[in-house]
Amino acid sequence: MKQSIGAACVLVVIVIGSAWAHHSMSAIYDFNQRFTRTGTLKRLDWRNPHMYLFVEAGKDQEQLETWAFEGPSPVFFRKHKVGKADFERAVGRNITVEASRARDGSLSGLIRQVTLTDGTVVSLCPENC
Amino acid sequence: MKSLYKTAIVLTWVSTMLTVCGAAWAQDTSADEETDAARARRTAEQFQANARILTVFDGHGNIVTTIGEPGLFRYPALSPDGSRLAVVERNPESRISDLWVFEVATGTRTRITSNLSSTEERTALPVWSPDGTQLVYMSFRDSYEGVYRKSANGEGPEELLYRHPGSDVWVSDWSLDGRYLSFSTNDIFGGIFYVLPMKGNGERQPIKLLQAESRRGVDSPLSPSLSPDARFLTYVSDESGRPELYVRALDPMFNGQVPAATETRQVSLKSAKFALRQGWRRDAGEFYYVAANGGVMAVQVHDGSTLEFGEPRQLFRLSEAVDLDAGNISASRDGERFVIAVPARPTLQQITMLDRKGTVMTEVGEPGRYFTPALSPDGTKVAVRRNSPETGNEDIWTFEVASGVGTAVTNDVPFDRDPIWSPDSSSVAYHSRRGIYSSIYRKAWNGTGQVEQLFQYTPGAYLQPADWSADGRFLTFQDGCWGVLYVAPVGEGRDSAEAHVMEWLRDDYTVAQAKFSPDAHFIAYLSDEIEADVFEVYIAPFDPGQPDGGRAIAKPVKVSGKGALGMISWRRDGQELYYMTPDWEMMVVELITTPTVQVGEPRLLFRLPHPLLARDGNSPARWKNVSPDGERFVFLLDVLVTDITK
Numbered sequence: 001m002k003q004s005i006g007a008a009c010v011l012v013v014i015v016i017g018s019a020w021a022h023h024s025m026s027a028i029y030d031f032n033q034r035f036t037r038t039g040t041l042k043r044l045d046w047r048n049p050h051m052y053l054f055v056e057a058g059k060d061q062e063q064l065e066t067w068a069f070e071g072p073s074p075v076f077f078r079k080h081k082v083g084k085a086d087f088e089r090a091v092g093r094n095i096t097v098e099a100s101r102a103r104d105g106s107l108s109g110l111i112r113q114v115t116l117t118d119g120t121v122v123s124l125c126p127e128n129c
Numbered sequence: 130m131k132s133l134y135k136t137a138i139v140l141t142w143v144s145t146m147l148t149v150c151g152a153a154w155a156q157d158t159s160a161d162e163e164t165d166a167a168r169a170r171r172t173a174e175q176f177q178a179n180a181r182i183l184t185v186f187d188g189h190g191n192i193v194t195t196i197g198e199p200g201l202f203r204y205p206a207l208s209p210d211g212s213r214l215a216v217v218e219r220n221p222e223s224r225i226s227d228l229w230v231f232e233v234a235t236g237t238r239t240r241i242t243s244n245l246s247s248t249e250e251r252t253a254l255p256v257w258s259p260d261g262t263q264l265v266y267m268s269f270r271d272s273y274e275g276v277y278r279k280s281a282n283g284e285g286p287e288e289l290l291y292r293h294p295g296s297d298v299w300v301s302d303w304s305l306d307g308r309y310l311s312f313s314t315n316d317i318f319g320g321i322f323y324v325l326p327m328k329g330n331g332e333r334q335p336i337k338l339l340q341a342e343s344r345r346g347v348d349s350p351l352s353p354s355l356s357p358d359a360r361f362l363t364y365v366s367d368e369s370g371r372p373e374l375y376v377r378a379l380d381p382m383f384n385g386q387v388p389a390a391t392e393t394r395q396v397s398l399k400s401a402k403f404a405l406r407q408g409w410r411r412d413a414g415e416f417y418y419v420a421a422n423g424g425v426m427a428v429q430v431h432d433g434s435t436l437e438f439g440e441p442r443q444l445f446r447l448s449e450a451v452d453l454d455a456g457n458i459s460a461s462r463d464g465e466r467f468v469i470a471v472p473a474r475p476t477l478q479q480i481t482m483l484d485r486k487g488t489v490m491t492e493v494g495e496p497g498r499y500f501t502p503a504l505s506p507d508g509t510k511v512a513v514r515r516n517s518p519e520t521g522n523e524d525i526w527t528f529e530v531a532s533g534v535g536t537a538v539t540n541d542v543p544f545d546r547d548p549i550w551s552p553d554s555s556s557v558a559y560h561s562r563r564g565i566y567s568s569i570y571r572k573a574w575n576g577t578g579q580v581e582q583l584f585q586y587t588p589g590a591y592l593q594p595a596d597w598s599a600d601g602r603f604l605t606f607q608d609g610c611w612g613v614l615y616v617a618p619v620g621e622g623r624d625s626a627e628a629h630v631m632e633w634l635r636d637d638y639t640v641a642q643a644k645f646s647p648d649a650h651f652i653a654y655l656s657d658e659i660e661a662d663v664f665e666v667y668i669a670p671f672d673p674g675q676p677d678g679g680r681a682i683a684k685p686v687k688v689s690g691k692g693a694l695g696m697i698s699w700r701r702d703g704q705e706l707y708y709m710t711p712d713w714e715m716m717v718v719e720l721i722t723t724p725t726v727q728v729g730e731p732r733l734l735f736r737l738p739h740p741l742l743a744r745d746g747n748s749p750a751r752w753k754n755v756s757p758d759g760e761r762f763v764f765l766l767d768v769l770v771t772d773i774t775k
Contacts, residue, residue, distance in 0.1 A: 025589070026296075026316030026317045026318070026589070027317045027318075027565045027588045027589025027590075028588065028589060030295075031294070031295035031296045031297075031316065032294050032295040032314075033294070034294045046637055047635060047636065047637060048608075048610075048612025048613050048635050048636065048637060048638075048639075048640075049608045049610050049612030049613055050612075073610050073612045073639075074637035074638070075610075075611075075612070075637075075638065075639050075657075075661060078638075078661040079661055079662075084637070098272070100295075112272045113272050123271070123272050125269070125272045126251075126269060129269075129272055129274075129296050
């Protein structure tokens with residue numbers, strides 16, 4: 001039985017995946033490692049438990065990278081003045097994201113603050129801080 | 130102080146109130162006004178649940194005085210001469226917290242910070258300068274946690290001393306020689322202890338003194354403190370597997386440089402909960418901590434440079450209705466006084482069985498600190514999470530309804546929460562944490578046999594089990610932020626291709642409490658799809674053979690009328706469904722599920738005369754408290770504790 005439980009656990013982790021589960025954020029992101037990226041918002045995934053912004057950014061056009069930035073749940077935005085429509089309007093345009101870096105070194109981060117093209121600053125703290 | 134007495138008043142059940150059912154609730158007002166009124170009422174309920182009285186105790190646990198009126202107070206800190214109290218108060222409506230200073234003798238207060246209600250700004254964790262003229266505190270501003278200094282009379286500018294790139298800054302003390310501020314940061318992997326040099330001006334760089342790993346995956350503060358002479362460092366760590374208080378010797382020549390590894394000694398004997406902020410006596414001859422059982426402890430420090438300490442001795446211990454944590458107690462610098470933010474309405478909970486009219490049928494066991502009750506399918510037992518007054522552990526207990534006899538299902542340091550019963554009432558599944566992993570475990574209802582891990586969630590995540598299908602094949606649970614409803618196979622065949630955890634419902638609104646119909650063809654659940662934070666009960670199809678779990682078979686059907694809080698349950702025959710409204714009304718709805726779902730008008734069964742107040746973040750929404758025949762309802766009713774001293 002123990003063995004089968006272990007198999008099920010592995011399966012569970014694969015099926016759910018850390019990207020889609022609500023978690024104590026410090027398990028995935030190192031809050032002491034802040035960084036900022038400015039780039040083109042390529043798309044967003046607006047679903048529970050956490051929304052994602054995918055941003056193409058780099059120091060020059062030869063080294064563009066696509067970063068996955070994780071935010072709070074969509075419910076967070078239902079209670080704030082900035083919502084999904086504002087982010088949808090920003091797709092294809094430049095945004096700046098300040099985030100905490102992923103512990104595994106991947107191209108991902110936990111959003112602390114976003115500056116949209118029109119200069120609107122959206123703080124996702126304290127949920128993401 | 131010897132144990133005096135504790136008078137418990139079980140709040141009486143007034144059946145005549147049950148018929149009122151809120152009919153007078155603003156019938157002639159607009160929907161907006163209704164919403165505003167409901168919001169105001171819930172704010173008042175939350176204030177009642179969380180308000181605290183600033184209370185000064187002597188070293189024997191006798192109440193010396195109280196300060197001011199009840200409020201949402203946290204982080205009290207007495208000034209060096211004991212005449213003033215710095216404390217953080219949260220605004221019940223805006224949730225913004227600010228720092229205040231009270232005159233202990235008169236209760237007059239001075240505002241120190243003025244955070245903005247339009248943002249998430251907040252202040253916490255004040256400590257006093259050795260001469261009592263200044264305060265240092267943590268404030269959250271513009272997505273940063275900063276350490277600030279300001280005059281203790283509230284005048285003059287605020288000075289930023291340090292801006293932390295991360296989070297969870299815990300300011301614990303200002304050394305009595307004035308040289309260092311001590312603070313820590315922590316996350317799920319452990320904590321780091323720093324000192325901040327206080328001489329000079331402008332922002333300064335912290336010095337890292339210690340890094341401690343957490344074995345429990347619980348991001349609780351190290352609650353570190355530097356001795357007044359900067360010779361010793363006290364902190365709490367769970368490196369042994371349970372939290373204990375340690376003392377580390379610092380280099381006597383410590384001058385702000387990173388010290389080499391030095392000797393460390395465990396001081397607490399039977400687990401420590403936390404060390405007090407500003408927890409060293411002025412002469413460095415004693416320091417204070419709170420043991421796992423809630424006892425306020427003193428440790429004598431012997432002269433000399435070696436690590437020699439007396440055995441911890443208990444100064445006093447309050448009723449378990451006073452939930453001491455590192456944020457609601459501090460000591461005076463002479464060790465003669467302790468100020469505690471005591472609940473304005475300290476209560477324990479009585480497991481109580483009601484009938485369908487809301488009349489008390491029986492009380493089960495003794496009052497205690499219980500959470501999330503679950504009635505067994507055979508109706509003979511109640512499972513709860515119990516906070517042990519002896520060990521401080523959060524364990525699962527079961528109580529037999531007929532005899533009131535309680536049995537520990539679990540007895541361990543990791544927290545165990547949210548019990549649900551197996552369909553045959555033989556075992557209990559619950560949520561627990563090992564390291565950074567939350568899992569659902571199962572154990573026999575009487576605590577015998579081995580614990581079985583049913584399911585492991587993703588790193589760092591929290592989950593809440595909600596239901597176990599009557600055929601034993603599936604569990605439902607939600608993620609910790611109520612974003613996704615999952616169905617996990619747990620019966621036979623879960624090692625096959627069927628053994629996928631299914632995201633049964635995941636959208637951009639909040640969902641929770643997925644409860645299987647008795648035939649497992651439907652799931653009832655809470656959702657705020659229409660309006661944020663306004664929940665209703667819906668029913669939607671469930672079919673594990675479908676890729677989407679069957680939700681596409683038919684549109685969800687709204688069951689509730691004017692909002693729902695939770696406590697969703699089906700009757701055994703699937704023809705009635707029960708839920709609690711935000712106005713504490715237990716409702717019933719008649720149902721037909723074949724060939725299509727048809728629901729009747731919600732009817733009132735009874736209304737609670739008092740709100741059920743969320744404690745430790747445990748909303749009554751998650752209670753699984755209705756018998757399968759719909760005839761009995763289990764509640765945790767407040768028992769007021771009128772004497773908190775023991």
